[in-house]
Amino acid sequence: MSPAQLTKDTRYMLPMYVPLLATALLAVAGYYFAAKRAAASAGGDIRKLAALPSQYGLFTALSVIIPTLAALIIGLSFGGLGGALPQVLLGVAGLGFLVSIYKISPDFRARTHAETWIKVILIAASVIAILTTVGIVFSMLFETRNFFSQYNWRDFFFSTEWSPNFRGNSALGIIPLLWGTLYISLIALTFAVPVGLFAAIYLSEYASRRTRSFAKPAIEILAGIPTIVYGLFALITVGPFLRDYFAQPMGFGDSASSVMTAGLVMGIMLIPFVSSLSDDIINAVPQAMRDGSLGLGATKSETIRQVVIPAALPGIVGAILLAASRAIGETMIVVLGAGAAARMSLNPFEAMTTVTVKIVSQLTGDTDFASPETLVAFALGLTLFVITLGLNVFALYIVRKYREQYE
Amino acid sequence: MKDTNMQNPKISAKNVQVYYGDNHAIKDVNVEIADKTVTAFIGPSGCGKSTFLRCLNRMNDTIDICRVTGEIKIDNEDIYDAKVDPVQLRAKVGMVFQKPNPFPKSIYDNVAYGPKIHGLARNKAELDEIVEKALRKAALWNEAKDRLNSPGTGLSGGQQQRLCIARAIATAPEVLLMDEPCSALDPIATAQVEELIDELRQSYSVVIVTHSMQQAARVSQKTAFFHLGNLVEYDDTTKIFTNPDDPRTESYISGRIG
Numbered sequence: 114m115s116p117a118q119l120t121k122d123t124r125y126m127l128p129m130y131v132p133l134l135a136t137a138l139l140a141v142a143g144y145y146f147a148a149k150r151a152a153a154s155a156g157g158d159i160r161k162l163a164a165l166p167s168q169y170g171l172f173t174a175l176s177v178i179i180p181t182l183a184a185l186i187i188g189l190s191f192g193g194l195g196g197a198l199p200q201v202l203l204g205v206a207g208l209g210f211l212v213s214i215y216k217i218s219p220d221f222r223a224r225t226h227a228e229t230w231i232k233v234i235l236i237a238a239s240v241i242a243i244l245t246t247v248g249i250v251f252s253m254l255f256e257t258r259n260f261f262s263q264y265n266w267r268d269f270f271f272s273t274e275w276s277p278n279f280r281g282n283s284a285l286g287i288i289p290l291l292w293g294t295l296y297i298s299l300i301a302l303t304f305a306v307p308v309g310l311f312a313a314i315y316l317s318e319y320a321s322r323r324t325r326s327f328a329k330p331a332i333e334i335l336a337g338i339p340t341i342v343y344g345l346f347a348l349i350t351v352g353p354f355l356r357d358y359f360a361q362p363m364g365f366g367d368s369a370s371s372v373m374t375a376g377l378v379m380g381i382m383l384i385p386f387v388s389s390l391s392d393d394i395i396n397a398v399p400q401a402m403r404d405g406s407l408g409l410g411a412t413k414s415e416t417i418r419q420v421v422i423p424a425a426l427p428g429i430v431g432a433i434l435l436a437a438s439r440a441i442g443e444t445m446i447v448v449l450g451a452g453a454a455a456r457m458s459l460n461p462f463e464a465m466t467t468v469t470v471k472i473v474s475q476l477t478g479d480t481d482f483a484s485p486e487t488l489v490a491f492a493l494g495l496t497l498f499v500i501t502l503g504l505n506v507f508a509l510y511i512v513r514k515y516r517e518q519y520e
Numbered sequence: 521m522k523d524t525n526m527q528n529p530k531i532s533a534k535n536v537q538v539y540y541g542d543n544h545a546i547k548d549v550n551v552e553i554a555d556k557t558v559t560a561f562i563g564p565s566g567c568g569k570s571t572f573l574r575c576l577n578r579m580n581d582t583i584d585i586c587r588v589t590g591e592i593k594i595d596n597e598d599i600y601d602a603k604v605d606p607v608q609l610r611a612k613v614g615m616v617f618q619k620p621n622p623f624p625k626s627i628y629d630n631v632a633y634g635p636k637i638h639g640l641a642r643n644k645a646e647l648d649e650i651v652e653k654a655l656r657k658a659a660l661w662n663e664a665k666d667r668l669n670s671p672g673t674g675l676s677g678g679q680q681q682r683l684c685i686a687r688a689i690a691t692a693p694e695v696l697l698m699d700e701p702c703s704a705l706d707p708i709a710t711a712q713v714e715e716l717i718d719e720l721r722q723s724y725s726v727v728i729v730t731h732s733m734q735q736a737a738r739v740s741q742k743t744a745f746f747h748l749g750n751l752v753e754y755d756d757t758t759k760i761f762t763n764p765d766d767p768r769t770e771s772y773i774s775g776r777i778g
C-alpha cells in the first residue's frame with residue numbers, strides 16, 4: 114500500500130475520539146501536575162508564588178484545551194486536513210501542555226494569564242452566537258436568490274394569490290400568508306396583552322402574598338404547555354364552540370377552523386409571557402416611587418396608571434414585542450386552529466393560514482430543491498426573519514428613547 | 521413627663537400604639553403638635569420616628585402587617601375614623617421622604633402631579649402658576665425654569681429633594697411631614713433645605729425627623745425625643761438641648777446613646 118493510499122483509507126485513520134479524550138486527560142493531569150510543580154518551584158512555600166498553585170493548574174489546563182478546540186474548529190472547516198486532523202490535535206494539545214509547564218516559575222503570573230484564556234472563551238462564545246446568526250441568514254439568502262432566479266420577485270411580494278402547483282406554473286404571492294399571520298397575531302395580542310398586563314398588575318399591586326404564591330405559578334403553568342396541546346384544544350374545543358355559538362348564528366360562515374380560533378388560543382398561550390415579564394418589571398419599580406405618589410394623596414389606581422406603569426413601560430413594551438415575535442413564529446396552533454388555506458378575508462371566522470404553516474407544507478412530502486415551489490420556503494423564512502428583526506429593532510429604539518428621557 | 525398640652529394643637533395623638541406583626545414599635549405615645557411650628561423628632565435608629573411620622577398621614581396603611589391603635593386628631597378630627605378617606609388625608613398632610621423619589625416624568629409634571637389629581641387648577645395658566653409658585657418656594661425655580669420639560673430624575677440629588685418638596689407643597693397641604701429630608705444631601709443643599717423649612721413654617725405645620733442634633737436645633741421650635749418606641753421627652757427645642765429633664769435625653773444629645 115502506498116502512503117497516499119494510507120491517508121485516504123479511513124480504516125487506518127486515528128478515530129476522532131482518541132485525540133479528544135487524550136486532550137481531556139492531558140488537561141486534568143496538567144492541572145494537578147502544574148499545581149504540584151508550581152508549589153515545588155517555590156520550594157513548598159506558596160507565598161513566594163505569584164499565584165496560587167491551583168491557578169497554575171488552571172492555566173495549564175486551559176492552555177491544553179483552548180488551542181486544541183481552536184485547532185479542531187479550524188481543522189474541520191478545512192475538511193479535516195486530509196485525515197491528519199487527529200494527529201494535529203494531539204500535537205497542539207501536547208505543545209500547549211509543554212509550553213505552559215515550561216513557563217511555570219514563581220514569578221509567572223498564572224492568575225492573570227488564566228484570566229486571558231477565560232476572556233478568550235467568552236469572546237469565542239459571543240463570536241459563535243453572532244456567526245450562527247450570520248450563517249443562518251446567509252444560507253437563507255443563498256436559497257432565496259435561487260428562488261428569485263426562477264420566480265419573479267414582484268409576483269412574490271405583491272401578488273395576492275397563493276396556489277402552489279407542483280407541476281409548475283404556481284402562483285406564489287406572499288400577501289395572503291402575511292395577511293393571515295398578521296391577522297392572527299393581532300387577535301392573539303389584542304387578547305393576551307390586556308389580560309396579561311392586568312393580571313400582572315393585580316398580582317404585583319393588589320394580591321395578598323398568599324394569593325400571589327399560588328396564582329403566579331398557576332399562570333406560569335400555561336407557559337409549559339406544548340403548543341401542539343394548545344392546537345388540539347383549538348381543534349376540538351374552541352373551534353367548534355366559536356362556530357356553533359358565534360359564527361353560525363351571526364351568519365359568518367360555518368368553518369370551525371378560523372382566524373379567531375387560532376388567535377384566541379394563541380392569545381391564551383401568550384398570557385404567561387406578557388404577565389410574568391410585566392410582573393417582574395412592575396415589581397422592579399421602587400417602592401419609593403409608589404410611596405411618593407400615595408403620599409401626595411393619589412389613589413392606588415392613579416399611582417399605578419401614572420407612576421408605576423410609565424416607569425415600567427420600556428420593559429412592558431419589550432414584553433409585548435417578545436410576545437409578538439412568538440405569535441408571528443407560531444405554527445402548530447395555526448395548523449390546527451386556522452387551517453392551511455391561504456386566503457385574504459376580513460371575516461375572522463374564516464379559515465386562513467400563515468407564513469410558517471406554508472413553510473412547513475412546502476418542505477414536506479416530495480421536495481425538489483430546484484423547483485420554485487420548494488425554494489419559496491426560504492424566501493418566506495427570510496421575509497419572516499426580516500419582519501421579526503424589524504420588530505426587535507423597533508422595540509430597542511422605543512426602549513432607548515424612553516430611557517434617554519427618564520434616566 | 522412634663523405636661524405639654526397646648527391651646528389649639530394642629531395634631532394631637534393619644535395613646536398611640538403601633539405594631540408590626542408582634543413587634544411593638546410605638547408604645548403609648550401622646551403628643552400635641554402646634555400649627556405653624558417646626559417640630560423635630562429625634563432618637564436613635566430604630567426607635568420608631570419614621571413609624572410614628574407615617575401614622576400622621578396613614579402611610580402605614582400601605583404596610584400589610586402594620587396595626588395602629590389609639591387616637592390621632594388633626595384639626596380635632598380623628599384621622600383613623602372609618603369616615604376618613606386616607607387618600608384625602610394625604611393630600612392635606614404632605615410627605616417628603618428620606619431618599620429623593622421624583623417620578624419618571626418631567627420637572628413640570630412632577631410638580632403638577634398633585635394639583636392635577638386633586639383638581640386644584642381650572643386651566644393650564646393656573647396650573648403653570650401653581651407649579652412656578654411651588655418651585656419658587658422650594659428654591660428650585662431659578663435652576664429649573666429653563667428645563668421644566670426635562671426629566672426630574674436628571675437633577676442632582678439636592679435638586680431632586682427640593683423638587684420633591686415642591687411637589688409636596690404644590691398640593692397645598694396643611695401639614696408637611698419630612699423623614700430625614702437632608703440625609704442624602706451635601707452641606708450646601710442641606711442649608712438650602714433648612715432655610716426652606718424655616719420659610720415653610722409661615723404657612724404650614726412642619727414635622728421633621730432628623731439624625732442631626734444641629735439640624736434639629738437650627739430649624740425646630742419643638743423637639744420630641746423617642747427611644748425604643750417611647751416618647752421620652754417633648755418640649756421646646758432650646759429646653760431639650762440645654763436642660764433636658766430625662767437622663768436618657770441628656771445622654772442621647774450628648775452622644776452617649778444611639
Ligand SMILES: Nc1ncnc2c1ncn2[C@@H]1O[C@H](COP(=O)(O)OP(=O)(O)OP(=O)(O)O)[C@@H](O)[C@H]1O
Binds near residue numbers: 567570
Ligand atoms: N415595614 C416594616 N415592617 C416591619 N417592621 C418595621 C417596618 N418598618 C419599621 N419596622 C420596625 O419598627 C421599628 C421602628 O422603625 P422605624 O423605621 O420607625 O425607626 P426609625 O426611628 O425611623 O429609625 P431610623 O432612624 O433608622 O430611620 C423598628 O424595630 C423596625 O424594625
Ligand SMILES: [Mg+2]
Binds near residue numbers: 571
Ligand atoms: Mg426612619
